Amino acid sequence: MIASTAVCEAEAAGLQPVPAKTAAAAVAVPETIQVVSSRLGTYEVPRDKVLTLERGLVGLPAARRFVVVDHRPGSPFRWLLCLDDPELAFVVADPVEVVPGYAPPLAEAASALGCVPEEVAVMVLVTIPRDPREVSVNLLAPVAIDLSRRSGCQLVLEGSRLDPAHRLARPQD
Amino acid sequence: MGMLVLTRRVGERVHIGEDVTVRVLAIRGAAVSLGFAAPASVAVVREEIVDAVRTENRRAALARPEELVGVDAWFGEGSEG
Numbered sequence: 001m002i003a004s005t006a007v008c009e010a011e012a013a014g015l016q017p018v019p020a021k022t023a024a025a026a027v028a029v030p031e032t033i034q035v036v037s038s039r040l041g042t043y044e045v046p047r048d049k050v051l052t053l054e055r056g057l058v059g060l061p062a063a064r065r066f067v068v069v070d071h072r073p074g075s076p077f078r079w080l081l082c083l084d085d086p087e088l089a090f091v092v093a094d095p096v097e098v099v100p101g102y103a104p105p106l107a108e109a110a111s112a113l114g115c116v117p118e119e120v121a122v123m124v125l126v127t128i129p130r131d132p133r134e135v136s137v138n139l140l141a142p143v144a145i146d147l148s149r150r151s152g153c154q155l156v157l158e159g160s161r162l163d164p165a166h167r168l169a170r171p172q173d
Numbered sequence: 174m175g176m177l178v179l180t181r182r183v184g185e186r187v188h189i190g191e192d193v194t195v196r197v198l199a200i201r202g203a204a205v206s207l208g209f210a211a212p213a214s215v216a217v218v219r220e221e222i223v224d225a226v227r228t229e230n231r232r233a234a235l236a237r238p239e240e241l242v243g244v245d246a247w248f249g250e251g252s253e254g
Contacts (some may be wrong), residue, residue: 059226137177
């Protein structure tokens, strides 16, 4: 789960059904869209789950619309699928879950996104080399999301000296 | 878009668009110290950092579901949530 109370509340709140006495009585159903991934297949996701990165990712400016889908319940790893390119997919993780002592750059992200720190969620792109034990995460350029607007950017933390290929340690090691 | 070449002395500034300025702060030997003033929404990043991120993004984009299964298993091995 992305570490943020805002997203937990939003997920828990679900949908508000329209009261039955209105003339066009109907239960509000989320509009869903189809997301096709050449790697993972087809998903049906609520339209309001779509994240928009206005400038795309570094080196991929046309990759602007994404959704996050689960890999396995309970896994810290999820998939970031690109709606604009079915061939494009990334493994992502909440860095707070996989990097002990990680302090999310909420202030920098809020500044870059034009929102308040409370609305920020941060995820990192995961690189899986040939040996899966060398799995790493890009701490230098996390993906920061403004949860209220479902917009975001890949935030390059220039000057931070953080590692774009930070090797993960297993929690029990 | 071609390259605009300007010559500046220490202390002099260049304006880029409405919101960005660059100032030459110091010249020490072969190195120029530059000061950037830009809104937080504009990323100012050294090229080698951009290259490093672009390269890592490309590597990350190669991840396959079967590889994630292995990573997920390895990561969770021995620790019961």
